[in-house]
Amino acid sequence: MADSTMLTSLFELPILVVDCQTTGASPAHGHLIELAWSWTAAALHSPDVVARKIALPQGATVSRRVQQITGLGPLDLVDAPAALEVCQELRAQTCARQVAAVVAHYARFERSFVEPLDTGLSHPWICTHAIARRLLPGLPRLGLRAVAGYLGYTLAEEKRAGDHVLATAFVWRAFVDLFEREHAVFTLADLMDWLVQTPAPRDASRIYAMPREKRLALPETPGVYHLLSRSGDVLYVGKASSLKDRVNSYFRSPGTLSSSKHELVSQVHDIAVTETGSSLEAALLENEHIKHLAPPYNASLREGRRRVVYLSSNLTESSPVSAPTVMLGPLIRRDERHPIELFAALVETTTPDALWAGELAGGHDVDAAALAAGFALFRERHGLGTQAVVLADLLRLGRELLRARERAIAIDDPDELPVDEQPADSPQAIATRLERILSNFSRELARARWLCRLSESVLAWEDGESPEHPRRMLVIHQGRVWEQGELEAGEPLPLPPGHRRSRLQRQGVMDLGTYDRLRVLTTELRRLVAADKALWLRVGHAEPIKTARLARILLHL
DNA sequence: CGATCTACGTCGTTAGCCGT
DNA sequence: ACGGCTAACGACGTAGATCG
Incomplete structure (x- = not known):
């Protein structure tokens, strides 16, 4: 040169x-x-x-x-x-x-x-x-x-x-x-x-584009925060019970952050916050913002490839909206088909679609014969005989399997549950996987029923320390926050405005945003229950649910 | 002189970080 | 998930220092 x-x-x-x-x-x-x-x-x-x-x-x-x-x-x-x-x-x-x-x-x-x-x-x-x-x-x-x-x-x-x-x-x-x-x-x-x-210095202290004083000046209130790039694009939306603590934790604990979070904080130049009355409302608002903005670092609540579907009672028909003959759901489908549809294929034919095989064995090659052998073992294990399997039997079986699994998890340390050492295409492994699909489906249906009930509900809870403090109240109608306010001590919980709506009507509003919104609300309910906060919940026209019963319901979702 | 300790270099393995 | 590189680490060995 x-x-x-x-x-x-x-x-x-x-x-x-x-x-x-x-x-x-x-x-x-x-x-x-x-x-x-x-x-x-x-x-x-x-x-x-x-x-x-x-x-x-x-x-x-x-x-x-x-x-x-x-x-x-x-x-x-x-x-x-x-x-x-x-x-x-x-x-x-x-x-x-x-x-x-x-x-x-x-x-x-x-x-x-x-x-x-x-x-x-x-x-x-x-x-x-x-x-x-x-x-x-x-x-x-x-x-x-x-x-x-x-x-x-x-x-x-x-x-x-x-x-x-x-x-x-x-x-x-x-x-x-x-x-x-x-x-x-x-x-x-x-x-x-x-x-x-110039060798790369070892223990160099951390640098960030985000000015320190900006994050240290944040309020210690609940709310939603936006992490922004230099050009003002929203990189990430998060919720916090204390905005200051949560945001600063990104910049304080480099050891505990995942590598993608490291990549994220490297790029953050500014931050915008919206304060909310409580962390429950923050969680709901976070979901709305994520759906609206689709920030690149919010993997889980973004729509991605997820879709809401409903299935017919024989599992052979599916639709993105519910109808009188297609109303098992809402279910979340990540790929082309929902795993439970495998059962329809298995029931209908003795040589099931080979496409399903990969799904079943987690990507491994499983041929139709292995799948048929696995299904035969599955029938044998559960006394299903050789005649056509009735869906009602499968649903009942799913509930039993789910209950058995919950018991096993409750008794044993979940980490010590028996690990299946069988090869992925063995009848044992396939039958076990079929059981897992069925119990997962059962849980999903239970969750779907719950979310539909929750879509017409009224919730009040103790957010402050003092019991004298007025209770915060949310009215949910058509799966959305219809009204938020406060309920004076002693004032009874009103009836949800949509308490007369039918199952089909409730399913009608269940798009992915609503599904996630109610799911987020459920998670927050779980948090309130775990924190031993007093709360009152009225779903549909039923009497208000007491905390202890709510705790039991949430356990099975 | 031999025993023990320390300092330092070398080797082999491992964990973490890039990229797609 | 995977290939490939490097910094970091630990095991090991040797040399030199120190002491009884």
């Missing part, structure tokens, strides 16, 4: 930023599915990016996991050019341009995939991860998303090469700026020197 480029200011230095998406963790175990690059320099603020999808080689597949994180499946790649063609495009551009270095985040990975290609690149690689380790050693996480987010670039949720190139270029600009201002590193020669001579 010419000495002149080694002495060019890093701002002006012409670089090539690259990023790729692949199907595996190394070239020996994966293929390129996307390659993006940008010819740029730190001085350039909106670089042009070339992003190319790449066709899969014959017979290659994209794992479910990779499809999920990249959003790229085989269908997205059918019309894509071959790796060779993309490589030639990059090579043609390489010949036509000046470039002093290739920049990538975690260059080791990109390099292992890009270097074997005949791209005509023989330049030094600069790794923004290696720089970040020395420049930002206190950052809780040093992945591209965390580093870029800390510096102010929020990556899209799908991992795509073009976006990653833009983020890496952004990070490079920020680092070049820092180098000049704080480290007397001005040229590529300086940078190479600095990298060699």
Whole structure:
């Protein structure tokens, strides 16, 4: 390389930023599915990016996991050019341009995939991860998303090469700026020197983009908080019984946070809070905000791929809304079919759909014969004979199995329950799995019934310390918070406005948002019961439920 | 001189962190 | 979930220091 480029200011230095998406963790175990690059320099603020999808080689597949994180499946790649063609495009551009270095985040990975290609690149690689380790050693996480987010670039949720190139270029600009201002590193020669001579400091103290005083000034009241990126996007919505304690716990206890939470706090620049009257209301509001905003770090309450379904009583028909003939539910379906529908397939035919086999054995290969043998053993265990199985029998059996399981958990330490050592395709393992599906279904139906009752209810509870304090009250109608207020001591609990609504009417309002809202409410009820708070609950037209009975009901959900 | 302790280097294993 | 790298750790061995 010419000495002149080694002495060019890093701002002006012409670089090539690259990023790729692949199907595996190394070239020996994966293929390129996307390659993006940008010819740029730190001085350039909106670089042009070339992003190319790449066709899969014959017979290659994209794992479910990779499809999920990249959003790229085989269908997205059918019309894509071959790796060779993309490589030639990059090579043609390489010949036509000046470039002093290739920049990538975690260059080791990109390099292992890009270097074997005949791209005509023989330049030094600069790794923004290696720089970040020395420049930002206190950052809780040093992945591209965390580093870029800390510096102010929020990556899209799908991992795509073009976006990653833009983020890496952004990070490079920020680092070049820092180098000049704080480290007397001005040229590529300086940078190479600095990298060699600066080991990553060990016990560096934690750094955050979020100003300390801002979180320390939060109120110690219940409420909902939004963690915001530099650009104001909502990264995460959470609830707290004390906003100050909860939010500050993210920044105090690095040891106990999961790696995705580390990535999250690395990016937080600001926080917005909504105070609520109680933590119960905070939990309900949190659900509403998550449904509305779908923040990237709220995995569990987001809609994701979950759907509400109802099943017919013979389990063969399903519908997203309930109808007089399709009213088992609401159930939550994560995939194409609900596991319980397996029973319909098993009852209907002696050679069940092989598609079910994977579901049954947790992804293992199980053939139809093994499935039939497992079902036969299941019938034998439970005295179901060989005639057609009646759904009512299955439901009763499900309740028995569920009760047996609850007893086993209550008596034994749940960690010491017998672990099934049978191979996944043995009749024993399959029969046991069928039992599990049935008892889970039974529990789901019980929960569905409960949530439907709860959708027309009135709740009052003691939130403050003093029993003289007025009770907080929530009126739930059509699955929503209809009214919230206070109930004076001695004042009786009113009748829910929708207490006359039929089961079908109640099911009619059960979309996923309502399902989750009532589920959250149930969780909060459980918390109040566990905390020994006095509470009064009136579901439907029944008399108010006493705490002890509520505790028993909640136990079985 | 031999026994014991400490300091230091080397080797092999492990845990954690990146990427997809 | 998986591959691959590195920092961290612990086991081990050797050399040198110290002491009886």
